[in-house]
Amino acid sequence: MSDNHHDDEHHEHSLKPHIFNLLALFGLTTLTWFSAAYLKFGEPWDNLIALGIAITKASLVILIFMHVKEATRLVKVCAFGGFFWIFLFFAYLVGDVLTRPGTTTYEGWQPDVRKAVEAPIHHGHGGGHEGGHGHGEGHGAGHGEDHGHGGGH
Amino acid sequence: MSQTTHGTTAEHEFPKEHYLNAAHGWKSWLLTTDHKRICILYLISVSVFFAIGGMYAGMIRLELVTPEGDLFQPDTYNRVFTMHAVMMIFFFLIPSIPATLGNFFIPLMIGAKDVAFPKLNLASWYMYLMGSSLALFALFKGGVDTGWTFYTPFSTTYSNSYVSTVAVGIFINGFSSIFTGVNFMATIHRMRAPGMTWFRLPLFIWAHYATSLIMVLGTPVLAITILLVGMERLFKFGFFDPALGGDPVLFQHLFWFYSHPAVYIMILPSMGVMSEIIATFTRKPIFGYHFVAFSSMGIAIIGFLVWGHHLFLSSQSVYASLVFSFLTMLVAVPSAVKVFNWGATLYRGSIAYTTPMFYALGFLGLFTIGGLTGVMLGTLGLDIHMHDTYFVVAHFHYIMVGGALFGYLGGLHFYWPKMFGRSARGFFPHLSALLIFVGFNLTFFPQFILGYLGMPRRYHVYPEEFQVLNVMSTAGATVLAIGYALPVFYMIWSLKRGEIAGPNPWGASGLEWQTQSPPILHNFESMPVVTEDPYTYHPPAQEGAGQPAAAHSAS
Amino acid sequence: MSSQALGESKLHHHFETYEQQKETSFLGMWLFLAQEVMFFGGAFAAYVNYRTLYPEAFVAGSQQLDTTIGFLNTLVLLCSSFTMVYAVWAAQNSKGPKKIALGLYGTIFFGGIFLIVKYFEYGAKFAHHLVPGYNFIPPVQDIPHAESTEIFFALYFGMTGLHALHMIVGMGIMAVMLFGLHTGKSWAIWDRKNHNFVEGFGLYWHFVDIVWIFLFPFLYLLGAHPPSF
Ligand SMILES: [Cu+2]
Secondary structure, three states, X not given: OHHHHHHHHHOOOOOHHHHHHHHHHHXXXXXXXXXXXXXXXXXXXXXXXXXXXXXXXXXXXXXXXXXXXXXXXXXXXXXXXXXHHHHHHHHHHHHHHHHOOXXXXXXXXXXXXXXXXXXXXHOOOHHHHHHHHHHHHHHOHHHOHHHHHHHHO | OHHHHHHHHOOXXXXXXXXOOOOOOHHHHHOOOOHHHHHHHHHHHHHHHHHHHHHHHHHHHHHOOOOOOOOOOHHHHHHHHHHHHHHHHHHHHHHHHHHHHHHHHHHHHHOOOOOOOHHHHHHHHHHHHHHHHHHHHHHHHOOOOOOOOOOOOHHHHHOOOXXXXXXXXXXXXHHHHHHHHHHHHHHXXXXXXXXXXXXXXXXXXXXXXXXXXXXXXXXXXXXXXXXXXXXXXXXXXXXXXXXXXXXXXXXHHHHHXXXXXXXXXXXXXXXXXXXXXXXXXXXXXXXXXXXXXXXXXXXXXXXXOOHHHXXXXXXXXXXXXXXXXXXXXXXXXXHHHHHHHHHHHHOOOOOOOOHXXXXXXXXXXXXXXXXXXXXXXXXXXXXXXXXOEHHHHHHHHHHHHHHHHHXXXXXHHHHHHHHHOEOOOOHHHHHHHHHHHHHHHHHHHHHHHHHHHOOEXXXXXXXXXXXXXXXXXXXXXXXXXXXXXXXXXXXXXXXXHOOEOOXXXXXXXXXXXXXXXXXXXXXXOOOOOXXXXXXXXXXXXXXXXXXXXXXXXXX | OOOOOOOOOOOOOOOOXXXXXXXXXXXXXXXXXXXXXXXXXXXXXXXXXXXXXXXXXXXXXXXXXXXXXXXHHHHHHHHHHHHHHHHHHHHHOOOOHHHHHHHXXXXXXXXXXXXXXXXXXXXXXXXXXXXXXXXXXOOOOOOOOHXXXXXXXXXHHHHHHHHHHHHHHHHHHHHHHHHHHHHOOHHHOOOOOOOHXXXXXXXXXXXHHHHHHHHHHXXXXXXXXXXXX
16 A cells, blocks of 8 residues: 555656646637637638637637546547547538538538418418429529528518 | 366356345345445336337237237337337336346446445436336336437427326436446546556447447537427426427427437447457457447438438438538447458367357348448438338347347347356257347347338338238247247246356456356455466467466366 | 555555556446547437437537637636646655645636526526427528427537536535545545545546536537628
8 A cells, every 4th residue: 555655756747837727728718709709700710710710719618627648548539539429420411401402502501491381371472482482492502592582571 | 168167167167156145135235335236126126128029029029920010000010110119219228238237237347346336226216217217207107209319399288198207207218327437437547557558448448448438428418409399398498489489490400419329329339258268269369459449430420410311301401411421431430440341360279059149140131231231321322212111120229139139139148147156058048049049130130121111110000911021020039039938937947946156157358257157245255466468378289377267278 | 555654545455456456446436437538429319310310400509609618618617627737646646645636626717607697598598488398489480491400409418418427526526625635534645646536536526627628619619600700
């Protein structure tokens, strides 16, 4: 028992890296908040910055607060494997959503589901409306915006 | 071979001390943390749910004897087939092999005293009990009519049955599965005996490792899906209902992200059992051990990425369908690797036709049929024709009964003497295996034809021209029922009257056969040390090297 | 190992060494956390799905949330993670039950502040007719799929609610741990040999923090354009 005791004394853990880590996390949080609330970089960049900072913060928590930096390879695989696995799910999911008929562009996509359900109830000419929309899809989904407005109000 | 084992068993005495008499009273069972006792708790409970699920199957087959709907109202029929599936899938097939045989034999096979987290193991059984009781409660109140897939928006908005109750039951039961998975993975990583390297692990362990991976990574997605459905039902949050702006296809993505891999939760452990049985009764190491081991992992990993083949007709994008169709074909490769390797193991083996081996041989044929029809269904064009027909029903019953259940029954017969110290063998086990094989094929092969001819699933009436095949199917189900009923009698009988098995009645290799039957509380008298590869069967000429397993098989 | 001195941490019977016990316990915890990632991941998948479908509605929804409150609350939660680290550090280095308890009290304190703030945020949603399925009125009308802002708020309540639930469970566990520490229960003796429970719980708490680290940008920041600058 006493040997063990002696052994452990050698690597007494320090709080210092955790304090620095906390400060880094504070800094990154401030940065992401400030950048989102007061700086504008345009459409994809704002989101990419926010996500990038979130991933960095999460990694810091995992590596330092959760001691994964010093952990075995197995623990490292467990710690990041879950994220990787759910990311695969996101990739396939978004891949499907973006390539469904009528979902080719960011702005131009129209959710047909609501209309499909409501149209026959509210309007007698619901069927005709649907048909017209179907045509629009064939020609290019980017120009279908007005349909959404019409349905909404 | 049967005479060899016969000769040796006479010498054995039933051990004085073992895990079954290590403690007494109901408390020693309900509060046990011994993995072997938890196996028995699970064994009893899953058998109950198998019987309930089987009763519902009987009701379905009875209704379908005639084309008219003379036994049930359409709505009642919906409830009957839903409860059949819910009971069989969530409360029997998923826990069946891992929670019983896996629980008992993973620590024994790797030379550990127990699983990594014994209390978590017991908690998992209580989770199962709570979940299944809720489902039973819902059943008595009138059941669910959504189909086991709980497709939205029917399940969230329109169904007036006990969807929420069963959903909560499945949610809780999911945690039993997650606990089991976490426990097994930690056990296999950290509790192996000295010398038990990864490539000395029996293939049963590899299969359970892969299964646990799916349990840990897949089940939580089902849990959150159920939670979202629950929120939609309770608070009218429009997650999946198109009338509220939701996307029902999202539900199907989430649901099948778990539920396709769940098929592998059912089949992988069964494949593990097959490797053990085939190696034992051919007296040969499994051909291509590494390939079989890695194919388990391959199935688990690729199996996660094929879920979209359930959405071919659900307005999923064509491009996504193409990818999913391709990956579905790909997952057939590791499955085929296994079948070919087992086939190659049989080649020139000294095959003993015992009851477990009957199941193993049955498995090989039936799983191949089930797997290949799965590839047919994964083909984009063909699936449009076969979608939601009896072809699909037949396909997955070939996998789940011909595959998973055959593994379970085969494994139960194989490991029974180790678990209870007495053998159940002879005429009745053989007869039961034969009846199940014949009954199963008679039940489900006609359904392939029915489905191909266009009979849709989930209807209680059908055109008259389908009657002959349906009557055949029901006749088969009757034979199957007799086959299932037999083991109840001879296995219980064997607990008292069966011949005393001794440590290694089959002459198998592996650590689990080196301790007494039934094992002592802590499994081994002293920590075993492993010095050999798995499935090391010495040819008779080199006998007598002091290997107890080999000594038995030779005499 | 058989004669375990009073006041020393426990080695369970089915393990051979403290080292094995420790590694097993962490592996189990990490596997459980991988499970949690998939659990929350399913909800994030729903978010990703609907954000891809209704980007404008989600931007409109984001703008209804107060980024400053979200920001300050993130800092509070990070503080609670740090106090948790302190508790683990105290256990790891045999600093005694008092210091472990101090870390836990700090964690409960910061966690409590976070939840109280969350409570007022929820209250504001009820007041502003932003509760889906209850009193929802789309906050912005002149965008495509304005009604789908409701899904944003369904996800907002669902995901932050689940997160808060995890925190409440965590605080319950901490209460039990503190009870054990104060009454000197044998399972609550944590030192450099066996501090697995504290460290394992710490992992759980940090994980809850990570969920929020993602929830904050996903709900508050993505598309949170300020009125003007
Ligand atoms: Cu599938």
